[in-house]
Amino acid sequence: MLNEELKAAIxxxxxxxxxxxxxxxxxxxxxxxxxxxxxxxxxLEPALNFNFLFCLTCIDWKTHLTMVYHLSSxxxxxxxxxxxxxxxxxxxxxxxxSIWRTAEFHEREVYELFGVNFLNHPDLRLLILPDGWEGxxxxxxxxxxxxxxxxx
Amino acid sequence: xxxxxTKSIAFPGQVHELPGGGVMLxxxxxxxxxARSNSLWPLTFATSCCGxxxxxxxxxxxDFSRFGFEVARATPRQADVIIIAGTIVNKMAPVLKRLYDQxxxxxxxxxxxxxxxxxxxxxxxxxxxxxxxxxIIPVDVYVxxxxxxxxxxxxxxxxxxxxxxxxxTREQIRTTxxxxxxx
Numbered sequence: 001m002l003n004e005e006l007k008a009a010i011x012x013x014x015x016x017x018x019x020x021x022x023x024x025x026x027x028x029x030x031x032x033x034x035x036x037x038x039x040x041x042x043x044l045e046p047a048l049n050f051n052f053l054f055c056l057t058c059i060d061w062k063t064h065l066t067m068v069y070h071l072s073s074x075x076x077x078x079x080x081x082x083x084x085x086x087x088x089x090x091x092x093x094x095x096x097x098s099i100w101r102t103a104e105f106h107e108r109e110v111y112e113l114f115g116v117n118f119l120n121h122p123d124l125r126l127l128i129l130p131d132g133w134e135g136x137x138x139x140x141x142x143x144x145x146x147x148x149x150x151x152x
Numbered sequence: 153x154x155x156x157x158t159k160s161i162a163f164p165g166q167v168h169e170l171p172g173g174g175v176m177l178x179x180x181x182x183x184x185x186x187a188r189s190n191s192l193w194p195l196t197f198a199t200s201c202c203g204x205x206x207x208x209x210x211x212x213x214x215d216f217s218r219f220g221f222e223v224a225r226a227t228p229r230q231a232d233v234i235i236i237a238g239t240i241v242n243k244m245a246p247v248l249k250r251l252y253d254q255x256x257x258x259x260x261x262x263x264x265x266x267x268x269x270x271x272x273x274x275x276x277x278x279x280x281x282x283x284x285x286x287x288i289i290p291v292d293v294y295v296x297x298x299x300x301x302x303x304x305x306x307x308x309x310x311x312x313x314x315x316x317x318x319x320x321t322r323e324q325i326r327t328t329x330x331x332x333x334x335x
Contacts, residue, residue, distance in 0.1 A: 130243060138279045145279040148242065152276040 001047070001078045009048060010080075013041050025070075026080040035084050036094035042071060042082075043099050049073045050080070053100035056107065058114045060141045065091050065114060086116065095121035113139040164317075181319060188232075188258065189316035190220035192309070195231035197251065199238030202265040202299040206237040214302040221309060228254040233312065235305070236291075239267035239274060240282040252289040258322065262308050263291040266298040273298065292325050 001009065006026045010017055016034060020027035030038055042050040055070035065086040072079045084093055095118040097104040107118045108127040115137035118124055126133055137143060164186050165178030194216075198206050209216050210224055217223070225231045228251045240248055252261070263285050266272025271283035285291060292315075295308040315325045318333045 128243075143279070148279045150276050150283070 001076055003078075006048075006078060006080060009045075013045070014038050020083075023081075027083065028080065029083045029085070032084050032086060032093050035082070036096065039069075039082075039096050039099050042080075049075050051075065053096070053102055053106075056096075056103055056110065058110045058116060058139075060088075060114065060139065062088075062141050064088050065116065067093055067110070067116065069096070091116040092119060093117075094119050095124075097121055113137055115140065185317055185319055189313040192221055192232045192260070192313065192316075193230065194221055194224050195228055195234045195251065195255070196224040196226045197234055197237065199236075199240060199244060200267065202237035202268070205299045205302055205305060206235055206264065209302045209305050214306060216306060216309060219306070219309060219313065228252070229256060231255055232258070233260040233262060233309075234289075235262045235264050236268040236285045237264045237299075239272070240285050240288065241280045242282060243280070245282050245288050248285065249288050260293075260312055260316075260322075260325070261285075261289055261291045262293045262295065262305075262312065264295045264297075264305060264308070265300055266296070269294050269296070290322075290326060292322070 003026050007019055010019070010026070010028055014030065014034060016031065017038070018029040020029060042048055050071040050073050052072040052074050053069060054072050055068070057068050059066045059068060065088055067084040067086060069082040069084075070079065071082065086093055091114070093116060095103065095107055097107060097118075098120070104122065105127065107116075107121055108124060110116050111118060111121075111124055112126045112129045112133065115135075129138075136145075138145070163176075163178075164182035165176045168175045168177065198204075208214060210221075221233075228234070232255070234252060234255065236248070252259070263269050267274065267281070268285045268291075271278075271281050274281035275283055282288065293308045293312050295304050297304050300308075311330050312325070314330065315328070315333060320328060320333075
């Protein structure tokens with residue numbers, strides 16, 4: 001599907017979704033409460049068939065967090081980006097690991113580095129950070145480590 | 153100049169020509185150091201991009217086997233020198249210490265590249281990187297660069313060889329500048 005067709009299809013599926021212009025791929029911003037249902041549609045809609053979540057990450061904007069999901073279809077070779085804004089004080093979003101299995105690992109990584117709580121995740125615990133790290137999220141902009149960190 | 157170079161590589165000792173053959177006089181320590189320095193087997197250990205340069209030095213083009221570094225061993229128990237090729241993070245630090253402890257004496261350490269020397273590009277604003285491998289294990293030779301050229305690593309290896317050949321102890325190897333070694 002071409003980008004213009006994708007945009008039209010997305011507008012049909014979820015009229016509330018905000019399309020962001022610019023960039024190579026179709027960028028969509030959705031509300032955290034709508035994300036899981038929207039994700040299921042993206043995956044299961046035969047004409048879209050986004051069967052590959054190739055990147056899952058998070059951005060700390062200081063005012064809020066943004067989850068970023070890069071989706072691709074191995075059948076149609078089209079890509080899109082979904083962004084979900086989260087509250088920095090209580091970052092919560094539904095896990096998509098039931099739709100794309102790869103999210104299970106990626107969400108654990110975002111959990112340990114940004115402190116995002118993924119609801120209904122099957123095994124939400126630290127991925128790479130050592131045990132006992134819980135509570136401190138090193139990729140958050142306000143993260144401080146007076147012992148190991150030398151400030152520029 | 154060429155004379156000087158061959159002298160440091162040649163077998164340590166004086167040959168006394170006698171009728172019917174010669175006799176060589178040497179010190180056992182010198183012979184041991186000569187043998188030891190020409191058979192320094194490094195450990196297969198690389199944690200980031202310096203490892204690529206290290207592999208290049210091991211490969212056919214630069215080929216550190218020519219200088220006695222022969223083969224990289226995959227176990228610390230068979231290795232004489234550890235080349236810290238890359239960033240050491242806090243989580244890796246105990247592993248590096250353990251590998252070093254498992255190596256049999258005499259053992260030597262080369263810190264290759266900015267990360268192993270000081271944390272390099274990760275010195276500031278990071279929670280996870282050790283600011284220099286010498287916080288964990290004693291380092292004999294530092295190689296500057298990010299990453300260093302293969303020639304620089306070969307120079308470091310030859311410097312280490314040179315220091316071992318001149319009979320320095322481990323402590324002296326770390327503290328004596330290469331220029332001060334006369335023979």
